[in-house]
Amino acid sequence: MNFLxxxxxxxxxxxxxxxxxxxxxxxxxxxxxxxxxxxxxLAGVPLGFFIAxxxxxxxxxxxxLLNTLLALPTVVIGLLVYGFLSRHGLLGSLDLxxxxxxxxxxxVILIVPVVTALTIAAISRIDDRYRKTAMTLGAxxxxxxxxxxxxxxxxxxxxxxxxxxxxxxxxxxxxxxxGNIRGFTRTMTTAMALEYxxxxxxxxxxxxxxxxxxxxxxxxxxxxxxxxxRM
Amino acid sequence: xxxxxxxxxxxxHGRRTVLAIDSLDIESGRIHGLLGANGAGKTTxxxxxxxxxxxxxxxxxxxxxxxxxxxxxxxxxxxxxVLVDQHPVAFSTTVxxxxxxxxxxRRIGRRQRVRIIDEVLALVGLEGFRxxxxxxLSGGETQRLAMARALAVTPKVLLCDxxxxxxxxxxxxxxxxxxxxxxxxxxxxxxxxTHDRQLAAGLADRILYLDHGRLVATGWENVFSCxxxxxxxxxxxxxxxxxxxxxxxxxxxxxxxxxxxxxxxxAVQLAPPARETEAEQGLRGRVVLLTAxxxxxxxxxxxxxxxxxxxxxxxxxxxxxxxxxxxxLAVQPQGICFLAGR
Numbered sequence: 001m002n003f004l005x006x007x008x009x010x011x012x013x014x015x016x017x018x019x020x021x022x023x024x025x026x027x028x029x030x031x032x033x034x035x036x037x038x039x040x041x042l043a044g045v046p047l048g049f050f051i052a053x054x055x056x057x058x059x060x061x062x063x064x065l066l067n068t069l070l071a072l073p074t075v076v077i078g079l080l081v082y083g084f085l086s087r088h089g090l091l092g093s094l095d096l097x098x099x100x101x102x103x104x105x106x107x108v109i110l111i112v113p114v115v116t117a118l119t120i121a122a123i124s125r126i127d128d129r130y131r132k133t134a135m136t137l138g139a140x141x142x143x144x145x146x147x148x149x150x151x152x153x154x155x156x157x158x159x160x161x162x163x164x165x166x167x168x169x170x171x172x173x174x175x176x177x178x179g180n181i182r183g184f185t186r187t188m189t190t191a192m193a194l195e196y197x198x199x200x201x202x203x204x205x206x207x208x209x210x211x212x213x214x215x216x217x218x219x220x221x222x223x224x225x226x227x228x229x230r231m
Numbered sequence: 232x233x234x235x236x237x238x239x240x241x242x243x244h245g246r247r248t249v250l251a252i253d254s255l256d257i258e259s260g261r262i263h264g265l266l267g268a269n270g271a272g273k274t275t276x277x278x279x280x281x282x283x284x285x286x287x288x289x290x291x292x293x294x295x296x297x298x299x300x301x302x303x304x305x306x307x308x309x310x311x312x313v314l315v316d317q318h319p320v321a322f323s324t325t326v327x328x329x330x331x332x333x334x335x336x337r338r339i340g341r342r343q344r345v346r347i348i349d350e351v352l353a354l355v356g357l358e359g360f361r362x363x364x365x366x367x368l369s370g371g372e373t374q375r376l377a378m379a380r381a382l383a384v385t386p387k388v389l390l391c392d393x394x395x396x397x398x399x400x401x402x403x404x405x406x407x408x409x410x411x412x413x414x415x416x417x418x419x420x421x422x423x424x425t426h427d428r429q430l431a432a433g434l435a436d437r438i439l440y441l442d443h444g445r446l447v448a449t450g451w452e453n454v455f456s457c458x459x460x461x462x463x464x465x466x467x468x469x470x471x472x473x474x475x476x477x478x479x480x481x482x483x484x485x486x487x488x489x490x491x492x493x494x495x496x497x498a499v500q501l502a503p504p505a506r507e508t509e510a511e512q513g514l515r516g517r518v519v520l521l522t523a524x525x526x527x528x529x530x531x532x533x534x535x536x537x538x539x540x541x542x543x544x545x546x547x548x549x550x551x552x553x554x555x556x557x558x559x560l561a562v563q564p565q566g567i568c569f570l571a572g573r
Contacts, residue, residue, distance in 0.1 A: 129316055
């Protein structure tokens with residue numbers, strides 16, 4: 001019990017003292033997660049919108065595939081991207097392996113299905129009367145789409161926040177593609193794993209506190225936007 | 232010239248034919264009421280007339296020209312016709328923002344947009360709500376906003392799906408008044424659907440009846456399920472709900488079994504007292520409702536089933552039946568029609 005309380009006390013002091021190493025790790029984690037979320041949103045939101053709004057052959061199959069990809073383990077993605085980025089891989093010449101860019105690539109692959117599937121769900125929840133109303137008032141296909149998008153905006157923001165929550169807390173991709181190199185690719189989750197291995201819990205618990213705080217903020221935001229989406 | 236014409240128009244959903252209209256003509260500048268039970272095809276017809284749905288087969292004409300159901304052609308036609316939904320939705324913006332939507336699509340300048348918004352808000356009595364959030368409006372106010380949003384784009388035709396079904400009495404009166412005024416003052420043709428025969432009779436210049444997707448020449452409200460029991464030498468026997476029996480001239484009823492029967496209110500007459508006993512193919516019941524409807528008196532008689540009939544005012548003054556009085560009804564065979572389906 002003493003061990004836990006001592007670790008927690010030391011960790012809190014570390015957080016409050018704004019330890020430079022800890023801040024660097026948090027900074028890199030946020031940078032990688034924000035960038036991968038942004039890229040995934042740029043790809044996933046339009047894709048989700050297209051699938052939800054358009055009737056085409058194989059639509060149901062595409063949705064089933066996306067839902068399956070939601071359960072894709074991070075280590076499988078890590079392995080797949082490693083195959084492409086390793087020295088002998090198809091993209092080996094780009095020398096991306098064990099850089100933060102490789103982590104971004106892996107994380108984008110992880111959350112594009114999340115953003116897409118949740119965008120489809122958000123668009124599908126919008127009452128068909130919005131489409132009908134826009135059309136009867138003279139809107140073409142594009143403007144009708146924009147109306148639906150506008151009405152689904154809170155649901156779409158919630159999708160992006162959920163995706164961010166997924167990447168900020170993942171460890172497999174960061175470890176396999178980033179390599180957990182101090183000062184370069186060490187993120188909160190990989191650092192926690194390493195500190196645990198070393199039996200040094202202070203930094204691990206401190207990072208855990210930061211991660212949980214970020215998670216809490218994300219969940220508050222998610223609840224807020226999901227609440228607005230249901231209004 | 233007809234505003235709309237439809238020939239052999241059908242709409243099939245899956246295996247179900249929801250609309251099968253042989254011939255329909257709708258005149259310009261008038262108010263048409265579309266009556267029918269739930270599932271009669273009213274909304275489907277309205278969606279086709281609004282160019283939001285495509286018929287499975289048949290021909291539709293608008294403004295004297297055949298309608299081609301291609302994207303760009305339909306979009307052009309939609310600029311002239313606006314449909315107001317039974318439960319309209321408001322875009323998540325202000326009241327003015329909602330009205331502005333159609334105007335922006337038509338590239339109307341800002342100053343003119345402001346003028347039009349003020350004008351239509353005054354027309355529907357929502358002047359004070361200009362900058363209010365449209366989502367905060369009540370059901371009746373949303374219905375009026377939807378009306379204002381539609382009128383802002385000055386359509387040739389306004390289609391209203393059950394415009395008064397989801398609003399209170401006060402808003403009902405306001406909506407009916409708006410519809411009358413825009414028809415009279417702006418010459419906008421109006422087609423509305425309703426279950427309410429009184430509303431249809433009071434508002435519409437012409438009433439169309441839909442039953443199981445077909446246009447029928449019947450008063451719609453006198454539609455009952457019944458059991459054809461069989462026949463004797465002179466009559467077919469028909470058992471109505473409530474256990475009343477209707478005797479029809481031999482050969483009028485279909486084969487024995489359950490079916491649906493329509494009695495045209497114009498074919499039901501009060502039997503004169505002297506002949507009451509002779510009204511063998513008629514019914515007896517008590518008067519439960521009397522209203523003035525246009526130039527006629529509408530009477531509802533509880534004869535086990537509620538039968539509506541219309542009486543000429545002169546004849547009403549002669550017979551003077553009051554509420555609660557027992558009367559005998561004579562049903563003219565030509566006003567009886569057996570409908571498809573149960």
